[in-house]
Amino acid sequence: MEVIDSSLIDWSRAQFALTAMYHWIFVPLTLGLGVVMAVMETIYYRTRDVFWRETAKFWMKLFAINFAMGIATGLILEFQFGTNWSNYSWFVGDIFGAPLAIEGMVAFFMESTFVAVMYFGWNKVSKRAHLTATWMTSLGATLSALWILVANAWMQYPVGMHFNPETVRNEMADFWTVALSPVAIMKFSHAVSSCWLLGTIFVVGVSCWYLIKGRHERFALSSIKVAAIIGLLATAIVSYTGHKSASQVAQHQPMKLAAAEGYYHGEHGAGLVAVGMLRPNASWDNLDEGDSGFHWKVEIPSLLSILATHDPQAFIPGIKDILAGGYELPDGGKALSAQQMMQRGKLAIDALRDFRLAMEAADQPAMTDARARLDSNFKYFGYGYLRSPSDLVPPVPLVFYAFRVMVIATAAFAFILLIFLMLGARVTRSRPLLWAGMATVPLVYLASQAGWVVSEVGRQPWAIQGILPNTAAVSKLDVSSVQITFFIFLTLFTLMLIAEICIMKKSIQKGPSV
Amino acid sequence: MKFRVIVHIWRFYMEGFASMTLGRTLWMIIIIKLIIMFGILKIVFFPRYLQGTHEEKSQAVSTQLTDRAH
Known part of the structure; x- marks a missing residue:
């Protein structure tokens, strides 16, 4: 038996998480600003008001900075698949390869063609052609995300394949089952709408800065109005798809749901913890019946059962039930221990x-x-x-608190956007509100990262749900080499981020030409 | 006709690149980043772990997957 050092798994995971989280700083702003600038140019196309053209141009400039800084950061993730996660890469090759190949093609052809027309084409192509290029740039970036999210959804809910022991690979049996799996559709809708929300909060934050400084008032107020409308629409989609995703998690990844709820003992009519504080030493193997593991909590009765199954009396298994098995599954079968x-x-x-x-x-x-x-x-x-059942339990506090950061922050964003929309130009009279608008920018990044923490930490120990844990997926590398590359990436990524912030700050300080 | 279209596209891109201001800095960053990624990181830090023919790779993964089970 080959024993894999747990620190190798931890460092390999840390390196991948670092790269993915850094990549996810750029992606949501690209997708979010893409929609904002396209809507603004659409207003220009319809009104022929030059103000809107210059407004769209300013946000396009920030889009370009973010796009350039974020370009190809995802490539490092793909490098890591081949080096750090070679067993995984081989095991899933055909399934993962197809969506990633499509992503590469779409990203390259759509973005490289339409981005050029968008930036170089003012006064050279017709207004309609330019508007089309802007929307296609935004769509191209979104389609890139689609294929990555399809691949991620397959890791959470592996369908449409069969395992071939001759090649030791999973082979795609049905492309459309993979591409249109309900988990993929919901993951895509949820992630993309959350990106729109992030982009609009960014626009509101930057606009608030101009209002605080007393500069570009019409530009800032108009940007806030457009961003607030798109942001509220995005919040509605995020909330709906988040609810549907939770139902899917309840069905396919019950352990993730239990961890996100800090839910150790299953019950009929399970309540949802709105806020609460877990006891640090609480664990599934040291909690007696009736001990929830919380210092305190505010619980909404039956809501977890309703959200997960639409039945207020449905049984939702807790962590202990999932490990012990024996409860009835949604399909009528009995859960294995x-x-x-x-x-x-x-x-x-x-x-x-x-x-x-x-x-x-x-x-x-x-x-x-x-x-x-x-x-x-x-x-x-x-x-x-797995060595013991406890290997199946993800880090509960991290998932629990990350879930609350994501949900509570999203509700706060909806409230703030609504206030900004309702107040209109009167918002300039309230400096605290303008400062609050600026303060939401780091908060929206935190919420966005928290969403991925729930999704990815919540499904541990799996690289592919139920089929391949990290311990089997990882390459047998020297731990020190993974540690060294971790710190090299940390340094590189930090430098890149500082460079982006500096360039972005300079452009924002310069301001729009209206 | 085709030649004129190609010339048109060529001019479009050349004039676009020539008139860039902030874009020059951004392109420089992209080029430096790609050089670091493919010229240094990929070669020095990210060799392909699995080597050999298709059969050798599947045998290597098979051995690892079966040996790591408890």
Whole structure:
């Protein structure tokens, strides 16, 4: 048996998380500003008012800075797949490869063509052609995100494939099942609408700065109005898709839901904790029946059952129930315990080993037998790598608090955007409100990152849900080399971020030409 | 006709690049970043872990996946 050093997994995960979180600083602003500038140019196209052209141009400039700084940062993630997560890359190659290849093609052709027309085409192409290019730039960036999110959704809810033990790879059985899986659709809608929200909060924040400084008042108020309308629409979509995503998580990733709720003991008519403080030492293996693990909490009765299943009396399993099994599943079946799933996983791994040996010996009957055992247990393949049921429990406090940061901040953004929209030009009379508008900019980034923490930390220990845990996915590298690259990236990313902030600040200080 | 279209597109891009102000800085950053990524990071820090033919790679992964089970 090969033992993988847990610090190797931790450092490899830390490096990937660092890169992904840095990448996610740029992506949402690109998608969010893309929509804002396209709407502003649409207003210019319809009104022929030069003010709107110059307004759109200013936000396009900030879009360009962010786009340039963020370009290709995602490539490092792909490098890491090949080096740090080679087993994973091989295991999923065909499934992951197709969406990423499409993403590369779409990103390159759409963005490189239409970005050029958008920036170089003023007064050279017709207004309609220019507007089309602006919308296509925005759409191209969104489509890039689509394929990445499809790949991510597949890791959370693997469908549309079959495992081939001859190649040790998952092969795509149905492209559309992968691309249009309900989890992929909801993940895409939720992530993209959250990007719109981030972009609009950024626009409001920058506009508030101009109002505080007493500069570009018409520009700032008009930008706030457009951003507030788009932002409120985005908030509605974020809320709806967030609710639908929670229902999907309840069905396909119950452990993630339980962690996000700090929910150890299952019950009928489960309440939703609006706010609360977990006891730091609370854990699934030291809580008695009736001990929730909270110092204090404000709970809304039955809401978790309603949100997860639309039935106020439905049973929602807690962490202990998921590990113990035996409760009724939504499809009427009975949930297996963690131990039972671990045994089924071991059977699957043994079957893979037997299949490979039989293949070497060209023993067809043995291959057929091993294949049958593998297929019937493959759903639990990843459980065979777990040492104990506790490996299945993600870090509950991190997921619990990240979830609340995301949800409470989103509600606060909706409130602030509504206030700005209702007050209109009167907002200039309230300096505290203008400062609050500026303060929401770092908060929206925090909420955006928190969303990914819920999604990715909440599904630990899985690289692919149920099929491949991190311990099997990671490459056997020297820990020190992963540590060194971690700090190199941290330094590089920090320098890049400082450069972006400086250039962005300079452009904002210079201001629009209206 | 085709030639004129190509010339048109060529001029469009050349005039666009020539009239850039902030864009020059941004392009410089993009080029430096790509050089660092592909010229240094990819080569020095990110070698492909799996080497060899298709069969050798699948055998290597198979061995790792079966050996790591408890």
